[in-house]
Amino acid sequence: MSAQQDGEVASPEVHAIGISFGNSNSSIAYTSNEGKAEVIANEEGDRYIPSVLSYIEGEEYHGTQAKSQLVRNSENTVAYFRDYLGKDFDSVDPRPCHASAHAKKHGSTVAFSIQDTGSEAHNSVTVSEITTRHIRRLASSASDFMGKQVNAAVISVPTNFTETQREALTQASKEAGVEVLQMISEPTAAVLAYDARSEAEIKDKIIVVADFGGTRSDIVVVASRGGMYSILSTSHDYETAGAQLDQILIDHFAKEFIKKNKTDPRQNPRSLAKLKLEAEATKKSLSLGGNASLSVESLADGVDFASTINRTRYEMLAAKVFASFTRMIEDAVRKADLDILDIDEVILSGGTSHTPRISQNLQRLFSPKTRILSPSTLPTAIDPSSLAARGAAIQASLISEFDKEDIEQSTHPMVTVTPHLRNAIGVMVVTDDIKKGLFTALVEKETAVPCRRVGIFVAPREGGDVIVKVCEGARDIKITKKEKSKTNGKAASDDSDLDSDDEEEDEEVREKIWKVGTVLAEAAIKDVKKGGKVEVTVHVGADLGVVVTAREVGAKGGVRGNLDK
Ligand code: ATP
Known part of the structure; x- marks a missing residue:
C-alpha cells in the first residue's frame, strides 16, 4: 500500500x-x-x-x-x-x-x-x-x-x-x-467451487447445477466455454425441497403414533415442532445408512415415541418428490433447447443433494458419460452443503x-448472457482417403463470442491435396431400437416399485450425432506431405463474423478467409 x-x-x-x-x-x-x-x-x-x-x-x-x-x-x-x-x-x-x-x-x-x-x-x-x-x-x-x-x-x-x-x-x-x-x-458459486480446484480441467462443457435446498430448488443449465460461463436456462420450485421430505417422515411417524395412542401429534404445535426436528435428523441419517431411528420424549399427552425406518421404505414414500427433482432437471435441459445427451456434468448442490436416491435417479437419467458430482456417486465430490x-x-x-x-x-x-452461437462450427477434412470427410466440432453451440478455436487434423496418409470444409453442425439424436431381454418377476430389484414401467418393451439406444449444415468456407491446401498435419483456426467475432485460417503445420503460407454473418 x-x-x-x-x-x-x-x-x-x-x-x-x-x-x-x-x-x-x-x-x-x-x-x-x-x-x-x-x-x-x-x-x-x-x-x-x-x-x-x-x-x-x-x-x-x-x-x-x-x-x-x-x-x-x-x-x-x-x-x-x-x-x-x-x-x-x-x-x-x-x-x-x-x-x-x-x-x-x-x-x-x-x-x-x-x-x-x-x-x-x-x-x-x-x-x-x-x-x-x-x-x-x-x-x-x-x-x-x-x-x-x-x-x-x-x-x-x-x-x-x-x-x-x-x-x-x-x-x-x-x-x-x-x-x-x-x-x-448460488449455482454460479457451485461451479466456481469445482472449477477452482487445482485438479479441475477447464474445458468447454455444459453443466447442470441442481441446487436442492430446504425450502426451494433451483436448476441452472450453464455453458462453460473457454473459462466463461453463460446461463442457458433456469428454473425454480418452492414445492420440491427438503421440507417436503421432512413432511413425508412427519406424516409417516404421526400415523404410527396415532395407531398406538389414538392421538395425532400434528394437532399440537409443540408436538409437531418436536416431531419436525427429529424427522429432519432421521432424514439426514438415511442419507448415510440403510436404517435410521427416531426418538421423541413426551411427543404428545406425555407419551414417549421411538421408531425406526429403513431407506427402502423411505424411498418408496418419497418416490414422488424424488421424481419431481428429476423432472425439474429434464425441464431445465429442455428449456435450454438441449438434450440430456448434451450434458457433460451435473453438480448437485444444497443440503438435500446428500440424498443418495436423488443422485441414483440422475445416474439413470443421464448417459454414463455424464459426470454426476455428488457424494454418493463420486468420492472426490465436494460436500454439496458447502458449495455456495x-x-x-x-x-x-x-x-x-x-x-x-x-x-x-x-x-x-x-456469468452473462452474451451473444452465443446457435449452431456448432466444425471442420470436415476431405482427402483421397476420406472422400466424404468427418465432421469435428471446433466451436460448440452456445459458445459465447468472440472466441477462437484451433484444431489439428492428421491428413492425408499418403500425402496430397487436402480440402478443408468449414461447416455449421447441428446436434441430432439418433434413436435405435434394441430388443430388450425379458425381465422375470424375480429379477426385479428392491426398488422395482420405483420403476414399475420395467416391461418387455424394446429398449431405445440414443446417441448424439452431427447433422452437417451449411458449408461456410472451403479451402484447398496443395501437396500436403505424407503423414502431414493441417491446422484450422476458426475465429468468431462479437458480430458473429467468422475468420477461417487453414495451413499445413510446419509449411509456409496458408489460406485465410473472412465470412460475414
Ligand atoms: P433454502 O434456501 O432452499 O431453504 P438453504 O440453502 O438455506 O435452502 P441447505 O443447507 O442447502 O439450505 O439445505 C437445507 C436442506 O437440506 C434441509 O431440508 C436439510 O434437512 C437438508 N439436508 C441437510 N443435510 C442433509 C442430508 N445429509 N441428507 C438429506 N438432507 C439433508
Whole structure:
C-alpha cells in the first residue's frame, strides 16, 4: 500500500469472506493462503448454521441453538426470513414461518413481533433488522476464527433474487458492518467451487447445477466455454425441497403414533415442532445408512415415541418428490433447447443433494458419460452443503483487491448472457482417403463470442491435396431400437416399485450425432506431405463474423478467409 499523505484517511484493510445466505441455513467460508476455500465452523462447531435467531429474556441465540427453540419458544424465534427481505408483505408466502414468529405487515414490508429485549414488550423487528443481526453473527464467527475483523463479503443468493432484494441485502449487511463486494448466484458459486480446484480441467462443457435446498430448488443449465460461463436456462420450485421430505417422515411417524395412542401429534404445535426436528435428523441419517431411528420424549399427552425406518421404505414414500427433482432437471435441459445427451456434468448442490436416491435417479437419467458430482456417486465430490459458501469465498478472494468499478466489470463476464452461437462450427477434412470427410466440432453451440478455436487434423496418409470444409453442425439424436431381454418377476430389484414401467418393451439406444449444415468456407491446401498435419483456426467475432485460417503445420503460407454473418 502506498504511503499515506498528510490529512488523508486510510481506508480500512478489506478482510473479505464468502457467505451463503440460505432461507434454511447459512455458511461462511474463507480462502486460505494456498487459495483453497474452507468452510468456517461457528462457536458451536457448526459449518451449516441454521438461518434462525431466537430471544430468551433479552438474550440472542443464533443457529442450531436458536432452531432448537422452535419447540419451547417458537413465538420469539425467527426462521425462514431470507425470502421476505426486500419484498412487499402482500407478495410473500407466510406459510414457512407458521411454526415460528409470524410474518407481520410493517408498512409495505415484513416484520416479526417478538420479545427481544428482556421486557414483556413485543417489538416489531423488521426483516431487514433480523438480516442485519444474522449477518453480524456470521461475520463475528468468521472474525473470531480468522483473528481479524471481517468487513466485506461476497454473498451467494438465488438466481431470481431481484434488484430490490439485492439492495435490501446490501443495506442490511452494511448495517452489520459488512460491505457486500458482490452477490453471485448460488449455482454460479457451485461451479466456481469445482472449477477452482487445482485438479479441475477447464474445458468447454455444459453443466447442470441442481441446487436442492430446504425450502426451494433451483436448476441452472450453464455453458462453460473457454473459462466463461453463460446461463442457458433456469428454473425454480418452492414445492420440491427438503421440507417436503421432512413432511413425508412427519406424516409417516404421526400415523404410527396415532395407531398406538389414538392421538395425532400434528394437532399440537409443540408436538409437531418436536416431531419436525427429529424427522429432519432421521432424514439426514438415511442419507448415510440403510436404517435410521427416531426418538421423541413426551411427543404428545406425555407419551414417549421411538421408531425406526429403513431407506427402502423411505424411498418408496418419497418416490414422488424424488421424481419431481428429476423432472425439474429434464425441464431445465429442455428449456435450454438441449438434450440430456448434451450434458457433460451435473453438480448437485444444497443440503438435500446428500440424498443418495436423488443422485441414483440422475445416474439413470443421464448417459454414463455424464459426470454426476455428488457424494454418493463420486468420492472426490465436494460436500454439496458447502458449495455456495466456498464459491463465494473464492470470488471474494479474487475481487477483494479490486476497485468498485472493476468489481462491477468482473461480475459481467463471469456469468452473462452474451451473444452465443446457435449452431456448432466444425471442420470436415476431405482427402483421397476420406472422400466424404468427418465432421469435428471446433466451436460448440452456445459458445459465447468472440472466441477462437484451433484444431489439428492428421491428413492425408499418403500425402496430397487436402480440402478443408468449414461447416455449421447441428446436434441430432439418433434413436435405435434394441430388443430388450425379458425381465422375470424375480429379477426385479428392491426398488422395482420405483420403476414399475420395467416391461418387455424394446429398449431405445440414443446417441448424439452431427447433422452437417451449411458449408461456410472451403479451402484447398496443395501437396500436403505424407503423414502431414493441417491446422484450422476458426475465429468468431462479437458480430458473429467468422475468420477461417487453414495451413499445413510446419509449411509456409496458408489460406485465410473472412465470412460475414
Ligand atoms: P433454502 O434456501 O432452499 O431453504 P438453504 O440453502 O438455506 O435452502 P441447505 O443447507 O442447502 O439450505 O439445505 C437445507 C436442506 O437440506 C434441509 O431440508 C436439510 O434437512 C437438508 N439436508 C441437510 N443435510 C442433509 C442430508 N445429509 N441428507 C438429506 N438432507 C439433508
